[in-house]
Amino acid sequence: MPFTASDGASIYWKLEGVETAPPLVLLNSIGTDMDLWDGLIAVLRQRHLILRIDTRGHGASSAVEGDYTLNALANDVIAVMDEAGMHEADVAGISLGGMISMQLALDHPNRIRRLALICTSSTMDRKAWQTRIDMIRAEGMEGIADLAITRFLSEEFIAEHPEVSASLRRALVAMDAGGYAGCAAAIRDMTLDEQLGSIRAPTIVVTGARDVSTPYDGHGDFLVQGIPGAQHASIDAAHLPSIEAPSALARTLEQFLLDNDRG
Numbered sequence: 305m306p307f308t309a310s311d312g313a314s315i316y317w318k319l320e321g322v323e324t325a326p327p328l329v330l331l332n333s334i335g336t337d338m339d340l341w342d343g344l345i346a347v348l349r350q351r352h353l354i355l356r357i358d359t360r361g362h363g364a365s366s367a368v369e370g371d372y373t374l375n376a377l378a379n380d381v382i383a384v385m386d387e388a389g390m391h392e393a394d395v396a397g398i399s400l401g402g403m404i405s406m407q408l409a410l411d412h413p414n415r416i417r418r419l420a421l422i423c424t425s426s427t428m429d430r431k432a433w434q435t436r437i438d439m440i441r442a443e444g445m446e447g448i449a450d451l452a453i454t455r456f457l458s459e460e461f462i463a464e465h466p467e468v469s470a471s472l473r474r475a476l477v478a479m480d481a482g483g484y485a486g487c488a489a490a491i492r493d494m495t496l497d498e499q500l501g502s503i504r505a506p507t508i509v510v511t512g513a514r515d516v517s518t519p520y521d522g523h524g525d526f527l528v529q530g531i532p533g534a535q536h537a538s539i540d541a542a543h544l545p546s547i548e549a550p551s552a553l554a555r556t557l558e559q560f561l562l563d564n565d566r567g
Contacts, residue, residue, distance in 0.1 A: 310383040311376060316364035317357045317384045321349035326561070327393035328352040329381065331401030333423075333544065334487050335452055335476050337363025340398065343550030348557070355393065357384050359400065361483020369482050371489035374407040374496070382412055396420035396557060398546060399518065400487055406496050409505045419507040420557055423515050423543050425523040426496035426530065433492035437485050445477045445484065452476055458514040458542040468547065500530030507534040508560040510553065514542040535560065
């Protein structure tokens, strides 16, 4: 299993797909790991060299105590890309993964070809995230697990697939509270909204029609308006469309990447 050392952390990653195909980096949301993308991998790896990364403090990647920053999380991705031999890549990120993707495009524009920003935002409620951090540090992951699951997935999906929501909840409760809190601090402190106009990578913003965490109004629309030339697509899902609507998300990503290849 490949691990890369990056600023005191050990970052786990997996490479799969066609060696000679265009590289595509996939980044997970807060509270999940690279398995978040399992439902799309069979499709995506047919035309891409896929690099999946467990964000610092998530999955098999180690958790370092203290607050993290988006810049540091972006540097973790670059360290892994270097070790994997990827000079440049397309990047798709869900939630926190989308925030890291935007930071990558700002900090390392020569390394990022195209962006797919999925159910994400450039600005969040600082007080709400500080409250979540305080709760985690006081009560552990159990304190926020039920709230997180109801935001990850729609009520309809949870009712129809209770085993999926139960699995997500178990993984969330089992994760390192310090790693979650560190990433939550990166979300709390991000300043992406002030820099969107500087992103030059062709971008698609994907929103979930049932997403209550980062809906189009107030989040997705800000990205579409702020990033030059950004496209928009809506999927009938809540905050984690890779779980709730993997086929629709795979089609959306493939169409975006194919259209830009032709262009």
